[in-house]
Amino acid sequence: MKPPSWYLLQCKPRQDERAELNLHQQNYQTFRPQFATERLVRGKPQSTLESLFPGYLFIQLSHEDNWAPLRSTRGVSRIVDFNRGPATVPDEVIERLRTRCLLPKQVQAFKPGDALQIIDGPLSSLEGIFLSMDGEERVMILLQLLSRKQPVVVPVRHVEAVTAQ
Known part of the structure; x- marks a missing residue:
């Protein structure tokens, strides 16, 4: 039995978050690298998270997993493939992305007088x-x-x- 591998999914336009949510509800393990950015919303700066690779997300699957539901999952367009097979992404790449992704700085719990x-x-x-x-x-x-x-x-x-x- 081979260990699970990471694959790349292409999402429908502007539906990365929707695809990720629907895959999580089906108990798939996904990873969507994001970074923190600041945008003006109604004239005020607001921190938001944006996808590092808009339109794509990573999914971890083994050969024994049921791949069929992926085709009909809302937000998912297709599994990216090269040379007539799904493109695997090395675990090292996923780990490096996880360590380098900028997540919003967690608000520190300050106490009055600090x-x-x-x-x-x-x-x-x-x-x-x-x-x-x-x-x-x-x-x-x-x-x-x-x-x-x-x-x-x-x-x-x-x-x-x-x-x-």
Whole structure:
């Protein structure tokens, strides 16, 4: 019995996510490399995930698996093949993609009073004290500005906890 291999599926236009969801519901193991990007939505920057290979996703199958449902799965167009057979993708390629894909930075659980440093933007390199979250993507920190303490709201991705040295 051969171990399962990775194969490449072509999806219908703009249906990568739909194909992935439907394959998961059928208990297939898939991998769709994604990267974080920022887009303007209604004039405001918003973090989103985009496919690294739009229109394609990887699926892990063995020769004993039932391949027939793949043809009728919503969102799936076909199995990519070369030389009259499905194209296998080496496990090393999948592992390298998994380690290199940029996933959204997990929001750190800051506690009131934590020391934070701004690492990006016009206030970069300033340090302040975490006050609270301001929505899901912003933090309110207390900065020493112009000889007094000022509460400032910055994107959470622009701050990091100050580590004791």
